Amino acid sequence: xSNLILEKDKKKIRSEYLGRLxxxxxxxxxxxxxxxxxxxxxxxxxxxxxxxxxxxxxSFLRDYTERQKDKELPLIIQExxxxxxxxxxxxxxxxxxIIKIITxxxxxxxxxxxxxxxxxxxxxxxxxISGISQNRDTLxxxxxxxxxxxxxxxxxxxxxNLAESIDxxxxxxxxxxxxxxxxx
Numbered sequence: 001x002s003n004l005i006l007e008k009d010k011k012k013i014r015s016e017y018l019g020r021l022x023x024x025x026x027x028x029x030x031x032x033x034x035x036x037x038x039x040x041x042x043x044x045x046x047x048x049x050x051x052x053x054x055x056x057x058x059s060f061l062r063d064y065t066e067r068q069k070d071k072e073l074p075l076i077i078q079e080x081x082x083x084x085x086x087x088x089x090x091x092x093x094x095x096x097x098i099i100k101i102i103t104x105x106x107x108x109x110x111x112x113x114x115x116x117x118x119x120x121x122x123x124x125x126x127x128x129i130s131g132i133s134q135n136r137d138t139l140x141x142x143x144x145x146x147x148x149x150x151x152x153x154x155x156x157x158x159x160x161n162l163a164e165s166i167d168x169x170x171x172x173x174x175x176x177x178x179x180x181x182x183x184x
Contacts, residue, residue, distance in 0.1 A: 082119070098127055098151065098176060105145040109134030124153065125176040133168040146174065153177040 005013075095117055106112060112131040119125055133139035139161065147155045154175040161170040 085119075094125070094176075098125075098174075101149055101151060102127075102129060102146065102174075105142065105149070107138065107142060107145065109138035110142050120175075127174040127176060128171065129174070130169070130171040133170055135166050136162050136168065139168055139170055143172065146172075151176055 098117070099115060102115070103112065110131060110133050112129055114128075114130050116128045117125060133142065139157070143155055143157045146152055152174050154173075156173040156175075157170065161168060161172075
């Protein structure tokens with residue numbers, strides 16, 4: 001079959017074809033770019049709004065925290081003063097005596113983790129101790145040894161502390177009478 005299209009026309013058709021192909025590719029690329037921007041735009045707007053909301057909340061919390069610190073400072077100072085008074089001079093001897101009695105009665109299988117003391121309005125003192133006991137029997141024996149001490153008016157061990165059978169985490173409250181604590 002013979003070639004009926006002239007070489008000059010073939011070049012013209014080929015250049016038109018390549019031009020149209022380039023226009024279609026560029027149009028498709030532009031369309032994809034516009035669609036991607038339109039699809040990303042809502043996410044961008046929502047993200048910006050959430051960022052502004054978080055920044056507003058953060059500034060509010062910072063202001064609130066600063067105001068609370070100003071309100072709590074006198075309370076913290078008062079609590080610190082009470083703790084210092086509790087541990088000062090004669091009172092510190094009482095506290096150390098109580099700690100000594102507790103640790104002497106601790107026995108095997110009891111690990112004491114914390115002590116806290118506070119003065120009650122009626123002249124008594126209250127001590128809270130917490131720790132871990134190997135088993136129930138060891139914890140009950142520890143409570144009985146503390147109850148036998150004359151310095152303690154009351155030894156309170158909540159029954160919930162005996163829920164497990166081994167490795168019991170416990171918290172105990174001891175009321176210390178001021179007359180017994182001063183008698184030594």
